[in-house]
Amino acid sequence: MRRRPDLLIVGGGPAGLATALHAARAGLDAVVAEPRPAPVDKACGEGLMPGAVRALTALGLDVPGHPLTGIRYVQGPRGVQAAFRDGPGLGARRTGLHGALHRAVLDAGVTVLPLRVAEVRQDATGVTVPGAGLRARWLVAADGLHSPVRRALGLDVPTRGPARYGLRRHYAVPPWSPYVEVHWGADAEAYVTPLGPGLVGIALLTARRGSFTGQLAGFPDLAARLPPGTAVTPVRGAGPLRRRARTRVHGRVLLVGDAAGYVDALTGEGISLALTGAQALVANLLRGTPARYESDWARATRRHRLLTEALLRARQQPALAPRIMPTAARLPRLFGAAVNALA
Known part of the structure; x- marks a missing residue:
């Protein structure tokens, strides 16, 4: 490839594609490296919060889907x-x-x-991908939770606590609620997302190893709504979920989306943060202030990180975990404020 683009974006998921779109519309020459053919599927809750919907609308995108009214927490009756x-x-x-x-x-x-x-080399004027004949002024690592670029550059930070995983499957049943339902179990959460007139997505988050069917059995009321014959997609998994990066800016390499760090899927803000990060990254490159992207990222994600971290810590405490849902029910105004702070 003879041309030397402004940005080489490694990873063609939502974070990488949003970065490329912002860059192209700002007049920057961008190239995306993504080995998987589109469209790419991934295990995720598939519920876009209002902030993500607004960001996609601002990009002029029309994404098919089912409107969501809010968030509902459920524990037994x-x-x-x-x-x-x-x-x-x-x-x-x-x-x-x-x-x-x-x-x-x-x-x-x-x-x-x-x-x-999986390997990059950088100097004072650009970044090179060895063996591929690719060189760009800047490289954006948007290659997901297990980012090979982040790892190759030594930017991974060890994480503490039990590893959490996500499993997702779709069922051909009509949604019974306009809300995303979060069902709280003894050691897992089940997310129910309406996706269409006859389709719901079920995402399970847990630190306990086991099959999707075995995990779903821990939610008998929910499982009763999902006859096995209505499952229409195979199970997809993701994890471990928690990931930390030492920095979001490393010379001429910038990290965005899950590659930049991830706490947990508890609050469902991954896409919103990816879209916000993409916009901030490109804005700083245009201003000639790439180092400022680190502080902009921290500021844009702070509320999400603090709330998610607090909820996750409570979830991991045997004395506190059973009280999360009852506390939310006793304090509905506080629960509503927290939901809309994230939304």
């Missing part, structure tokens, strides 16, 4: 719900979201190369 105050969320298949972003990137003239990048 008890429940508490909070409606979104600033517009609806969206239950959207990951493939639909990825397809919309991928088409927009191609329409913007961005080249997407079927290339896997």
Whole structure:
């Protein structure tokens, strides 16, 4: 490849594609390296919070999906719900979201190369991918939770606590609620996301190893709504979920999305943070202030990180975990404020 783009974006998920789209629309020459054909599927809750919906609308994207009214916590017969105050969320298949972003990137003239990048070299003027004939002024690592670029550059930070994993499957049943339901079990959470008139997504988060069916059995009321014959997709998994990066800016390499660090999927803000990070990254490159991206990222994600960390710590304490849902039910205004702070 003879041209030397402004940005080489490693990873063609939502974070990488959003970065490419912001860059192209700002007049920067961007190239995306993504070995998987579009659309790319991934195990995720598939519930877009209102902030993510607004960010996608600002990019001019029309993502197919099912409107979401708010968040509902459920534990046995008890429940508490909070409606979104600033517009609806969206239950959207990951493939639909990825397809919309991928088409927009191609329409913007961005080249997407079927290339896997695991090693990079940088100097004062650019970044090179050895053996691929690729060099760019800047490299954006948007290659996910287990980012090979982050690892190759020595930016991984060891994490503490039990490893948590996510499992996801779809069922051809009509949604019974306009809310994303979070069912609290003894050692797992089950997320129910309406995705269409006859489709719901079930995502399970847990530190306990086991099959999807075995984990779902821990939620008997929910499992009764999901006859085995209505499952229409295979089980997909992801994890360990917690990931930390030493920095988001390392010379001419910048990290965005899950590659930049991830706490947990408890609050469902991964896509919102990826879109916010992509915009901040490109804005700083345009201003000539790449180092400022670190502080902008920290400021944009602080509320999410603090709330998610606090909830996760409570979840991991045997004395506190059973009280999360009852406390939310006793303090519905506080629960609503927390939901909308994240939304």
